[in-house]
Amino acid sequence: MNDKRLSEDEVVAQLGDGMTIGIGGWGSRRKPMSIIRAILRSDLKDLTLVAYGGADVGLLCAAGKVKRVMYAFVSLDTIALDPHFRVARQNGAIEDEPYDEGLFLLGLQAAAWRVPFLPTRVGLGSDLLRLNTRLRMVTSPYDDGEEYVAAPALELDAALCHLSRADQRGNASFLNADLYFDDLMLRAAKGNRFISAEKVVPTEKLLEEAGTELRIRINRSMVDGVVERAGAAHFTECPPDYARDEAFQREYAGSAQSPDAWTAFRSEWLDLSEEDYQGKVAAR
Amino acid sequence: MSDAVTRAEICVTAIAECFRGDGELLANPIGTIPMIGGRLARASFEHDLLTTDGEALLIANDEAFAWPNGKVVEYYNSYRSMFDVVWAGRRHVIMGASQIDRYGNQNLASIGPDYSKPKAQLLGFRGAPGNTVNNKTSYWIPNHGPRVFVEKVDVVTGVGWDSAAAAGPAATKYFELRHVVTNLCVIDYETDDHRMRLRSVHPGVTVDEVVAATGFELVVPENVPESRTPSDDELKLIREVIDPKALREKELPS
Numbered sequence: 001m002n003d004k005r006l007s008e009d010e011v012v013a014q015l016g017d018g019m020t021i022g023i024g025g026w027g028s029r030r031k032p033m034s035i036i037r038a039i040l041r042s043d044l045k046d047l048t049l050v051a052y053g054g055a056d057v058g059l060l061c062a063a064g065k066v067k068r069v070m071y072a073f074v075s076l077d078t079i080a081l082d083p084h085f086r087v088a089r090q091n092g093a094i095e096d097e098p099y100d101e102g103l104f105l106l107g108l109q110a111a112a113w114r115v116p117f118l119p120t121r122v123g124l125g126s127d128l129l130r131l132n133t134r135l136r137m138v139t140s141p142y143d144d145g146e147e148y149v150a151a152p153a154l155e156l157d158a159a160l161c162h163l164s165r166a167d168q169r170g171n172a173s174f175l176n177a178d179l180y181f182d183d184l185m186l187r188a189a190k191g192n193r194f195i196s197a198e199k200v201v202p203t204e205k206l207l208e209e210a211g212t213e214l215r216i217r218i219n220r221s222m223v224d225g226v227v228e229r230a231g232a233a234h235f236t237e238c239p240p241d242y243a244r245d246e247a248f249q250r251e252y253a254g255s256a257q258s259p260d261a262w263t264a265f266r267s268e269w270l271d272l273s274e275e276d277y278q279g280k281v282a283a284r
Numbered sequence: 285m286s287d288a289v290t291r292a293e294i295c296v297t298a299i300a301e302c303f304r305g306d307g308e309l310l311a312n313p314i315g316t317i318p319m320i321g322g323r324l325a326r327a328s329f330e331h332d333l334l335t336t337d338g339e340a341l342l343i344a345n346d347e348a349f350a351w352p353n354g355k356v357v358e359y360y361n362s363y364r365s366m367f368d369v370v371w372a373g374r375r376h377v378i379m380g381a382s383q384i385d386r387y388g389n390q391n392l393a394s395i396g397p398d399y400s401k402p403k404a405q406l407l408g409f410r411g412a413p414g415n416t417v418n419n420k421t422s423y424w425i426p427n428h429g430p431r432v433f434v435e436k437v438d439v440v441t442g443v444g445w446d447s448a449a450a451a452g453p454a455a456t457k458y459f460e461l462r463h464v465v466t467n468l469c470v471i472d473y474e475t476d477d478h479r480m481r482l483r484s485v486h487p488g489v490t491v492d493e494v495v496a497a498t499g500f501e502l503v504v505p506e507n508v509p510e511s512r513t514p515s516d517d518e519l520k521l522i523r524e525v526i527d528p529k530a531l532r533e534k535e536l537p538s
Contacts (some may be wrong), residue, residue, distance in 0.1 A: 026363065071408060072408050072409055072410055072411070073407050073408040073409075073410050074408065075407065080407065081405070081406065081407065085405065086404075086405040089394070089401075089402060089405035090401065090402060090403070090404065090405055091401070092400055092401030095400075096399070096400065098393065098408060098409050099409065100409050100410070100411055100412065100413040100414045101367075101409075101410060101411040101414070102367045102370070102371070102411055102414040103413070103414065105364065105367060120371075120414075121371075121414070121417045121418060121454055121455065121457075121458075122371075122413055122414035122417065122418070123413050123414075124413075124417050124443070124448075124451045124452070124454055124455035125413075125416070125417060125440070125443035125444075125447040125448045125450065125451035125455045125459075126409070126412070126413035126416075126440050126441060126442070126443050126447070127393075127439050127440040127441070128409060128413050131399055131439070146452065146453055146454040147452055147454055148454055177339050177340040177341075177362075178339070178340045178362045178363055179362065179364075180363060181363070181364065
């Protein structure tokens with residue numbers, strides 16, 4: 001039986017410069033932050049991010065890891081806009097590939113189903129078609145003959161998601177309100193499909209921990225590696241295990257005010273091992 | 285009701301009016317005053333509307349923000365199933381706008397002429413392109429001024445009438461912009477080419493004030509009525525049931 005457990009640093013060792021990486025979660029909710037922190041400690045660079053973005057995108061932009069962002073928003077929920085992402089955009093430091101939230105869903109679904117595109121009305125009449133040069137149109141082959149947007153398959157080199165419970169083989173459940181699009185992120189990736197989980201339990205305990213089979217939405221054929229890390233999503237929320245750490249998030253947002261503030265935040269919270277980070281958070 | 289009706293309560297009522305006639309649609313107002321207005325529409329006159337709890341449930345409660353006696357759950361509505369609702373046209377959304385032009389083109393994404401290096405990065409496209417060509421859309425603008433109501437938006441995120449027409453039949457088939465409710469007035473598009481028209485001014489606001497606060501030429505009919513005030517029953521619903529903590533007054537102080 002395949003034991004897929006590994007550390008965050010072992011995940012990052014399998015990633016490469018220039019990869020297109022999908023990140024699960026939504027805004028400042030259930031983000032795989034411990035793996036993001038490991039990327040920040042590494043020398044990875046020139047990444048293209050695909051995300052319903054939050055602090056994951058902001059942190060990677062602030063640390064200069066990002067070449068391109070494919071996104072529909074980058075929000076911290078209780079803080080409407082991620083300030084680090086704003087700084088990166090306003091400095092022209094990153095390439096911007098805009099999407100509609102639903103167009104993103106279709107692109108991930110197309111990649112997961114291994115078709116080149118899915119037709120949609122989404123984007124018609126908007127500036128998405130002007131600003132996202134990947135997007136093309138398709139003419140219906142049926143009697144209507146109308147023109148639709150062909151949502152392109154968003155094939156990923158790697159996918160990173162945080163789930164609530166997992167077993168060592170990669171089956172996993174979400175215990176918060178919404179799975180978001182984590183299953184599609186994992187299915188849209190050709191390989192390097194990694195999840196972190198609050199707790200790794202024996203397979204026999206998965207159902208009991210989830211409360212219902214309807215919450216066990218990731219299966220082991222979708223996952224190459226499992227990181228067990230309580231608090232991995234900090235400072236984003238991961239209910240019912242923990243709420244968002246709003247005070248910490250404000251501190252993170254404040255670190256976008258100047259390069260000095262970012263340097264200070266970085267040395268206090270990011271230039272340290274995940275164990276030390278979790279210890280410092282617990283001691284706050 | 286002895287207390288004077290506030291501007292926020294006028295706006296809540298105007299938002300509720302956006303949903304009149306919608307029937308069994310998901311009323312999905314984004315923002316504090318819109319959330320209250322959607323609840324008011326259902327409680328007062330549009331009883332078949334559906335509403336969310338702000339996350340992954342559709343609930344039948346009249347309360348907008350807190351449910352001390354529990355939620356009356358009608359449906360599990362994950363983000364993914366929200367797209368099923370939207371793309372089937374079973375929703376009327378109320379969005380905000382950082383910029384909006386006379387045909388209702390909306391900008392949520394960024395400000396400035398160079399998209400690759402904007403003066404101000406804003407939200408991004410969010411769901412605006414898909415929303416506008418698939419379901420009914422209205423707007424809530426709590427800060428009516430010439431920087432919001434502009435000749436031309438820097439980025440078209442939400443599609444306006446002219447952009448939809450230019451994009452062809454797949455874009456116009458299910459397209460409908462309904463109203464724009466602001467802190468000063470209500471606007472519709474009931475003109476021959478769907479340009480914005482002043483529909484009503486809120487009590488205490490003059491037509492001249494609205495015209496001065498709008499950065500393009502608004503169609504102004506000869507007689508502009510006042511926006512309606514809530515009935516006594518509606519006021520009681522707003523103040524005692526839907527929004528007892530008066531969050532509406534924080535979003536739009538009198």
